[in-house]
Amino acid sequence: xxxxxxxxGAPLSKxxxxxLPGARRLCAVLCGLPFLATLAVSCSLDPVHxxxxxxxxxxxxxxYPPESEYHRPGEPCALCHSAAGPANSDYVLxxxxxxxxxxxxxRVDQAYVRIVGPEKTKKxxxxxxxxxxxxxxxxxxxxxxxxxxxxxxxxxxxGKGADDEKSIKVRRxxxxxxxxxxxxxCHILGLRDFGSPGQIRMFDTEGEVDAAKVPxxxxxxxxxxxxxxxxxxxx
Amino acid sequence: xxxxxxxxxxxxxxxxxAFAAALSCASSPDENRxxxxxxxxYDTYVATVDTYLTRRCGxxxxxxxxxxxxxxxxxxxxxxxxxxxxxxVSGQQPTAPEEQRAxxxxxxxxxxxxxxxxxxxxxxxxxLLLFLRKSLKLERHKGGxxxxxxxxxxxxxxxxxxxxxxxxxxxxxxxxxxAKLSASAQRNCTxxxxxx
Numbered sequence: 001x002x003x004x005x006x007x008x009g010a011p012l013s014k015x016x017x018x019x020l021p022g023a024r025r026l027c028a029v030l031c032g033l034p035f036l037a038t039l040a041v042s043c044s045l046d047p048v049h050x051x052x053x054x055x056x057x058x059x060x061x062x063x064y065p066p067e068s069e070y071h072r073p074g075e076p077c078a079l080c081h082s083a084a085g086p087a088n089s090d091y092v093l094x095x096x097x098x099x100x101x102x103x104x105x106x107r108v109d110q111a112y113v114r115i116v117g118p119e120k121t122k123k124x125x126x127x128x129x130x131x132x133x134x135x136x137x138x139x140x141x142x143x144x145x146x147x148x149x150x151x152x153x154x155x156x157x158x159g160k161g162a163d164d165e166k167s168i169k170v171r172r173x174x175x176x177x178x179x180x181x182x183x184x185x186c187h188i189l190g191l192r193d194f195g196s197p198g199q200i201r202m203f204d205t206e207g208e209v210d211a212a213k214v215p216x217x218x219x220x221x222x223x224x225x226x227x228x229x230x231x232x233x234x235x
Numbered sequence: 236x237x238x239x240x241x242x243x244x245x246x247x248x249x250x251x252x253a254f255a256a257a258l259s260c261a262s263s264p265d266e267n268r269x270x271x272x273x274x275x276x277y278d279t280y281v282a283t284v285d286t287y288l289t290r291r292c293g294x295x296x297x298x299x300x301x302x303x304x305x306x307x308x309x310x311x312x313x314x315x316x317x318x319x320x321x322x323x324v325s326g327q328q329p330t331a332p333e334e335q336r337a338x339x340x341x342x343x344x345x346x347x348x349x350x351x352x353x354x355x356x357x358x359x360x361x362x363l364l365l366f367l368r369k370s371l372k373l374e375r376h377k378g379g380x381x382x383x384x385x386x387x388x389x390x391x392x393x394x395x396x397x398x399x400x401x402x403x404x405x406x407x408x409x410x411x412x413x414a415k416l417s418a419s420a421q422r423n424c425t426x427x428x429x430x431x
Contacts, residue, residue: 176431
């Protein structure tokens with residue numbers, strides 16, 4: 001009691017101001033803000049994005065190697081591969097090319113995906129054995145929309161024979177990509193209706209795919225030699 | 236001191252309650268109230284402008300979406316599912332007249348009062364329309380700049396908006412008596428419709 005009374009008067013009010021709940025609250029807020037900021041950065045607080053990611057469901061390890069460049073063909077890649085996460089890498093454009101409109105398992109290996117930007121920038125990417133292609137911001141710096149896209153599959157990509165680089169089929173998008181990085185946002189897997197033209201496909205019917213006797217990858221991933229560059233990018 | 240603090244918090248809580256009450260007491264919308272708008276020439280829109288706007292703005296990842304105020308239907312994008320038993324599929328059948336009508340309505344209904352004022356002054360100063368302010372990125376537009384003042388698409392749209400639909404005294408001009416697009420405006424529209 002003696003000690004308390006000895007600090008009475010003006011000095012006591014100053015000491016109180018610093019030690020009482022007001023200062024603690026300030027300290028808590030200052031400490032809490034960085035914590036909340038870290039939380040916001042590390043996980044998506046956008047409920048729409050969160051719901052979109054959740055709706056993708058779990059990985060199908062019987063269909064593809066999970067969390068690899070071959071995974072989730074036909075799904076909206078940049079939903080997860082974006083600043084909002086949860087994937088670590090960001091894609092500015094990504095998708096999957098199928099041979100036909102319906103069959104999930106018939107995907108196009110080594111298709112050339114050509115992109116033309118509004119400033120006549122041209123880029124070409126090659127699909128992997130599961131039909132997936134993806135473009136990182138390093139691979140396409142300062143990407144600007146709208147983009148025009150075409151897809152081509154040749155007889156034997158990278159082959160030296162006379163007919164090896166002859167087209168089996170070329171498909172051009174009739175409209176442009178306005179701004180979405182995921183092809184599958186509009187090209188919904190196996191669905192053709194008022195809001196989706198269906199999955200990206202080389203042929204409009206599965207019958208045409210059968211008739212064209214297209215090359216299909218027997219397994220993916222595999223150790224077969226493959227071309228990873230478009231003809232215009234090869235040295 | 237404690238009483239003062241209690242009074243302070245009570246006043247804050249009281250203001251929130253009063254604000255919430257004021258919001259909840261707003262009058263219900265009058266269903267009989269109509270806003271009559273003066274709209275630009277429909278025939279010219281269908282003949283020359285719709286093709287450009289659907290190609291430029293109507294892709295499925297932009298305005299070809301149900302959730303957009305300016306919602307665009309077209310062959311290449313979103314389809315009007317309330318016609319033909321919902322049989323229209325994106326990318327297949329040609330754009331239907333009902334879809335063009337819906338596109339026109341969506342555009343003029345964005346700001347009916349502002350559109351009316353623009354028509355009343357016979358298309359002068361069209362950049363007051365939100366539709367053009369966003370396209371030119373004078374105002375925030377998620378899709379970036381979609382037009383520039385020197386591109387044929389913008390000139391086509393402005394030429395269309397400049398067709399007089401009312402006389403100076405406000406008397407409507409019948410569609411058959413309205414002016415047509417000039418030859419240069421037609422050329423701009425044709426060039427713009429070939430986008431991209």
